[in-house]
Amino acid sequence: MADQTEKVMNKIKIGLIISVLIMVSLVGSNIWFYVSEQRWRSHYQHVLDQLSTAIEDLQNVSDQVDMLTIKIDNLTDQVNRLRMCAPPMYFFFQDPDLTNASCLNVWRPGFRHPNPQNISEGNFAYILSEVAHLCYNETSGSGWATASLSQGELPHNWGRHPLLLGGCSQEVSSPTPGVTFHRDRLPRENEYILRSKVLVVRREFLADVVNGTPKNNVGITLYCSYRHNCTLWSDYFNPDYNVSSAIYIDIFFSSSNWTSTVFEPIEYRHHAFGDPWTKDHVIVLTVPNQVELVGEWREISVDMRWVFDFVFSYLPSNIESITVRGAQIYSEGIGCLIDCKIDYVKMEINIES
Numbered sequence: 092m093a094d095q096t097e098k099v100m101n102k103i104k105i106g107l108i109i110s111v112l113i114m115v116s117l118v119g120s121n122i123w124f125y126v127s128e129q130r131w132r133s134h135y136q137h138v139l140d141q142l143s144t145a146i147e148d149l150q151n152v153s154d155q156v157d158m159l160t161i162k163i164d165n166l167t168d169q170v171n172r173l174r175m176c177a178p179p180m181y182f183f184f185q186d187p188d189l190t191n192a193s194c195l196n197v198w199r200p201g202f203r204h205p206n207p208q209n210i211s212e213g214n215f216a217y218i219l220s221e222v223a224h225l226c227y228n229e230t231s232g233s234g235w236a237t238a239s240l241s242q243g244e245l246p247h248n249w250g251r252h253p254l255l256l257g258g259c260s261q262e263v264s265s266p267t268p269g270v271t272f273h274r275d276r277l278p279r280e281n282e283y284i285l286r287s288k289v290l291v292v293r294r295e296f297l298a299d300v301v302n303g304t305p306k307n308n309v310g311i312t313l314y315c316s317y318r319h320n321c322t323l324w325s326d327y328f329n330p331d332y333n334v335s336s337a338i339y340i341d342i343f344f345s346s347s348n349w350t351s352t353v354f355e356p357i358e359y360r361h362h363a364f365g366d367p368w369t370k371d372h373v374i375v376l377t378v379p380n381q382v383e384l385v386g387e388w389r390e391i392s393v394d395m396r397w398v399f400d401f402v403f404s405y406l407p408s409n410i411e412s413i414t415v416r417g418a419q420i421y422s423e424g425i426g427c428l429i430d431c432k433i434d435y436v437k438m439e440i441n442i443e444s
């Protein structure tokens with residue numbers, strides 16, 4: 092009987108020990124879970140705090156960006172207003188009376204022909220006795236050729252000569268890489284005048300032209316870079332001719348073509364995208380009352396407002412300004428000889444207009 096009782100007691104003891112062990116395990120597990128959860132909660136809260144702080148910082152930055160944007164807009168308005176009120180800038184030529192005979196000085200001579208093997212004899216471009224002498228003798232009929240005197244910066248790295256002048260008047264002007272004219276802020280009518288004095292010495296037929304007729308011009312080219320879509324400037328010195336980087340404004344003082352018996356005047360008015368060599372804009376206009384006769388000095392007067400109105404009417408509307416950077420006076424022809432003299436080329440301001 093005692094043995095049985097002892098056995099029962101032992102079972103009860105074992106049962107109690109197992110129960111105690113289970114209870115201890117459960118309590119230990121709960122404590123571990125509790126501690127883990129507290130740790131996780133603490134970490135989670137820390138991350139949340141960090142994210143909240145980052146969001147606040149970003150919001151502050153965003154507010155500052157908004158304020159800076161408003162300030163930039165205000166400053167832009169002020170700059171635009173100042174531009175509208177600023178005295179106009181004009182460009183002027185160095186040595187407008189063509190007094191400097193040295194080709195190393197202001198006006199630099201140059202010759203151009205698309206087929207170098209056809210460059211003929213008898214071409215010249217120089218200054219003598221304060222007069223420019225310009226002649227091209229295009230004997231091949233194979234391409235337009237030019238004899239010129241240039242100053243300023245020419246496109247495609249063709250030449251960086253003594254700079255044009257810029258300022259409110261010739262007297263207070265100084266060398267500048269360019270003077271900008273905006274489509275909506277052009278000189279007024281009769282305010283800014285190009286004047287020159289020109290003599291056509293000779294025109295002679297020399298060669299037939301395939302799919303054309305012999306032609307010749309005397310005039311001035313204004314080389315310009317341009318700005319489009321408000322911010323982008325043309326890549327003026329890019330040597331790649333497939334990139335449109337410049338605008339040539341060709342103002343002809345005299346233009347004629349060969350009719351098989353005589354030279355007849357032509358009145359050019361056109362725009363081309365891409366001249367024979369490049370993809371640049373070429374805008375061509377002949378002055379009213381152009382020089383037609385050979386052997387007679389003529390004074391030329393051209394209102395630059397008329398020129399710029401013409402230029403911007405032909406350019407795409409996203410080109411809002413042009414910058415005059417270089418110039419050449421020249422005689423050019425195809426299939427003929429064109430010999431001329433130019434006494435002066437100057438820009439005048441009429442402040443009474």
Ligand SMILES: [Ca+2]
Nearest residue numbers: 188221434435
């Ligand atoms: Ca002169």
